Amino acid sequence: QQQVKQSPQSLIVQKGGxxxxxxxxxxxxxxxxxxxxxxxxxxxxxxxAIRPDVSEKKEGRFTISFNKSAKQFSLHIMxxxxxxxxxxxxxxxxxxxxxxxxxxxxxxxxxxVKP
Amino acid sequence: GAGVSQSPSNKVTEKxxxxxxxxxxxxxxxALYWYRQSLGQGxxxxxxxxxxxxxxxxxxPSDRFSAERTGGSVSTLTIQRTQQExxxxxxxxxxxxxxxxxxxxxxxxxFGAGTRLSVL
Numbered sequence: 639q640q641q642v643k644q645s646p647q648s649l650i651v652q653k654g655g656x657x658x659x660x661x662x663x664x665x666x667x668x669x670x671x672x673x674x675x676x677x678x679x680x681x682x683x684x685x686x687a688i689r690p691d692v693s694e695k696k697e698g699r700f701t702i703s704f705n706k707s708a709k710q711f712s713l714h715i716m717x718x719x720x721x722x723x724x725x726x727x728x729x730x731x732x733x734x735x736x737x738x739x740x741x742x743x744x745x746x747x748x749x750x751v752k753p
Numbered sequence: 754g755a756g757v758s759q760s761p762s763n764k765v766t767e768k769x770x771x772x773x774x775x776x777x778x779x780x781x782x783x784a785l786y787w788y789r790q791s792l793g794q795g796x797x798x799x800x801x802x803x804x805x806x807x808x809x810x811x812x813x814p815s816d817r818f819s820a821e822r823t824g825g826s827v828s829t830l831t832i833q834r835t836q837q838e839x840x841x842x843x844x845x846x847x848x849x850x851x852x853x854x855x856x857x858x859x860x861x862x863x864f865g866a867g868t869r870l871s872v873l
Contacts, residue, residue: 644795674864681757681844681864682796727795738784738803738850741862743795 642730644744652752657715659747661728668730673713676725718751757865759845765871774830774868778847785828790842835872842867
């Protein structure tokens with residue numbers, strides 16, 4: 639079953655607006671929640687990440703809000719710019735028995751910021 | 754190298770043929786991952802290498818898929834007797850292992866640009 643559910647599938651925002659992408663997870667053992675940004679023809683790149691012991695993390699225009707009780711987390715992009723147009727993936731990971739972080743990715747959100 | 758390098762960037766093959774996809778991780782990264790990204794889907798974990806060994810290959814979809822890593826560096830993903838449903842972008846990522854670096858660094862996977870496989 640899908641461990642991480644992401645919505646919406648696509649999003650259109652006007653320049654200067656706020657983009658919000660939501661994710662929900664099932665496994666309460668997950669202990670790391672990164673967001674990846676992917677431009678066409680490129681591999682995903684880490685954008686911002688949060689651990690479950692904090693409710694919010696902000697880096698520049700990007701903020702993760704984390705609700706542990708609801709098992710949900712979201713990415714907020716403030717003052718969205720056309721250069722933010724990309725596909726965004728949320729992910730969740732847990733310490734794996736083989737000593738690595740196995741990532742479970744959401745299905746992705748294609749963001750289009752209109753000039 | 755400066756980043757994760759994958760080759761070829763695009764591969765078109767006929768159904769039933771075998772293909773090999775190559776990944777050259779960031780120098781010094783002992784952990785290497787393969788993912789599959791189908792159209793409109795998220796990243797599907799295939800296999801993980803720590804050094805040359807693959808402690809987790811649970812994501813390989815069938816026995817037509819195999820991967821190896823030699824010298825703790827380059828990895829090859831092989832798909833035998835390709836099927837149309839194998840068409841996807843195959844992504845490779847590398848990271849420091851848990852015994853290297855700090856907690857933050859160990860959680861960062863660096864991705865290559867992927868190989869787009871089209872099976873006709």
